Amino acid sequence: MDKCEDVACHKAKKGFSETVQYVQLKSSKHFKELAMKINENTQSLYGLVGSPNTYEVGRLFYLAIPPSAYAETAERIHKYLLPEHGRGWVKIVVEKPFGRDLNSAKLLNSGLLKRFDESQIYRVDHYLGKTVVKMILPFRVINSNSYSQLWNADYIDRVEIVMKEELDVVGRTQFYNENGVVRDVMQNHLTELFMLTAMQLPSSGGVNISEIHELKYDLLKKVKLPKMDKILLGQYSTYNVEWLAENKETNKITDTPTFAATTFYVDSEMWRGVPFLFMSGKKLNEKTSYVRIVLKNRKFCLNHNAEFCKDDKQIVFYIGGKFGEFIAVSKDLPLPSFRSGWKKKTSTAFKDVFGQSTDEMHLFFPVEEVESYTELIKSIIKGARHMFVPSSILYQSWQVWSSLLEVSDSTRPRIYIGKDKDPERLDFYFDTLTDGLKFVIKEPSPNQTTST
Structure with missing residues (x-):
């Protein structure tokens, strides 16, 4: 929510913040613990997980981490955190910088594509x-x-x-x-x-x-x-x-x-x-x-x-x-x-x-x-992939x-x-002769001296 200017907004914001939980994710053990926590939460919130009439819609993983950690994190998400009943979508969200050049971008991407399809990966450009x-x-x-x-x-x-x-x-x-x-x-x-x-x-x-x-x-x-x-x-x-x-x-x-x-x-x-x-x-x-x-x-x-x-x-x-x-x-x-x-x-x-x-x-x-990230999160959930790279x-x-x-x-x-x-x-x-750009003020040449 960008701004809260009324009671209803403050109430909704408070309700959302009370559902937020923090967990540490540094090892495979932590990912296992998170998987257990998610299962506990879904069962307590919905009570009908496993029923043919009620199922989890999906899981969104926003990787606000260094790109060097993408591949290992994707591996652990795939191993431990996929929806158990197989009916929910999974979306992996990453931000720039996505590589330093073409080769590094391909290398980073390969780490994600080992476990997830292109259709599941959302590369954010907040612009x-x-x-x-x-x-x-x-x-x-x-x-x-x-x-x-x-x-x-x-x-x-x-x-x-x-x-x-x-x-x-x-x-x-x-x-x-x-x-x-x-x-x-x-x-x-x-x-x-x-x-x-x-x-x-x-x-x-x-x-x-x-x-x-x-x-x-x-x-x-x-x-x-x-x-x-x-x-x-x-x-x-x-x-x-x-x-x-x-x-x-x-x-x-x-x-x-x-x-x-x-x-x-x-x-x-x-x-x-x-x-x-x-x-x-x-x-x-x-x-x-x-x-x-x-x-x-x-x-x-x-x-x-x-x-x-x-x-x-x-x-x-x-x-x-x-x-x-x-x-x-x-x-x-x-x-x-x-x-x-x-x-x-x-x-x-x-x-x-x-x-x-x-x-x-x-x-x-x-x-x-509307704040750009608010719009992008909505687009990820809707699957509006034209908003991503x-x-x-x-x-x-x-x-x-x-x-x-x-x-x-x-x-x-x-x-x-x-x-x-x-x-x-x-x-x-x-510069119309070269189809390029030139500074208006030229730098003095290295051998140029100032007379006094």
């Missing part, structure tokens, strides 16, 4: 449970008549997929040092946003889970693998101080990136030549995440300062930040339709969206913002990012102070 993210594909399906003709390289200039964070990594440097920003959010969260935005629309209208997975996979297969020099990397200046303070057994500094930006291109008629910009970083000037679709400006003016010539066509899926969650569409574009649960607002606390006045945009807000997409995503990870693991990042101290250090632009 898929966010309110706005859940609306990206339905927005496209619901508005396909008016937007499909615009959703392609003829009309779209670029797509920006961004996740900015204000926080540093104090308290979790050991985890972060093993992963860095590319593995932490770009290979998973941002890639999921990319797929929802760029995949072909499902012929089923989005109700066939297998078709959705197949279309996502097909899109990843068409990604032109970025060249190894097409990624920008940065590290905030106090990162190594924090790393050494929390890991006293080492005195080696690290080049782990806390900022990265790169572009993807898709080898298809639909997206030929359209750059998909991925950017994420820690200790930046704000906390925000969004997908921004910028349409081409086909206007020409003798007076380039004219109001008419503004770059004013955009669709923004604003996933989170200081202004909450919303979807914004320029009024020059068709007025979109929405499913129930969304409302249009004409007055907001903010006055512009990426430089465009809110007076020039249609703004839609969710009636209720199948092994085929997991593998192909690692394949796409593999060349950039080689660069990320071997390149010295640009140092930046972070927050509002030196934002220009991370400013970059599209």
Whole structure:
């Protein structure tokens, strides 16, 4: 439950918390004891276990443990904790990081697949449970008549997929040092946003889970693998101080990136030549995440300062930040339709969206913002597998990012102070000659000296 604002909610929450039990699970003995405890609980709660008319619905195992323990835990669950009467489902839930690369992801997966089918494994990417993210594909399906003709390289200039964070990594440097920003959010969260935005629309209208997975996979297969020099990397200046303070057994500094930006291109008629910009970083000037679709400006003016010539066509899926969650569409574009649960607002606390006045945009807000994990737990129980990551997409995503990870693991990042101290250090632009990105401020060459 996200919030409790009435007596009924507090009563329900109290009733739930009173049913929660804690047990230790470190050895096979502990798993045996848990199995006995579950059997005692089901018998005392239902009293009819074993009756043909009453049976256990299922068991959900959420493995909030290090990935290195997945295989052994799956083995013990299979040996000791399956429903005795064989009529209940079993679902294994795991979270990122699911591997560090393609080979390690396959190794982790093999440990789970020895005992459980792919259909029983739910790989969580909590971004898929966010309110706005859940609306990206339905927005496209619901508005396909008016937007499909615009959703392609003829009309779209670029797509920006961004996740900015204000926080540093104090308290979790050991985890972060093993992963860095590319593995932490770009290979998973941002890639999921990319797929929802760029995949072909499902012929089923989005109700066939297998078709959705197949279309996502097909899109990843068409990604032109970025060249190894097409990624920008940065590290905030106090990162190594924090790393050494929390890991006293080492005195080696690290080049782990806390900022990265790169572009993807898709080898298809639909997206030929359209750059998909991925950017994420820690200790930046704000906390925000969004997908921004910028349409081409086909206007020409003798007076380039004219109001008419503004770059004013955009669709923004604003996933989170200081202004909450919303979807914004320029009024020059068709007025979109929405499913129930969304409302249009004409007055907001903010006055512009990426430089465009809110007076020039249609703004839609969710009636209720549901916490992403609440939504995902419901989806696991319902078996809504489109909200989770199948092994085929997991593998192909690692394949796409593999060349950039080689660069990320071997390149010295640009140092930046972070927050509002030196934002220009991370400013970059599209280099049309190379289809890549370049920092606006160049680093001095090693042999360059400063005269006094």
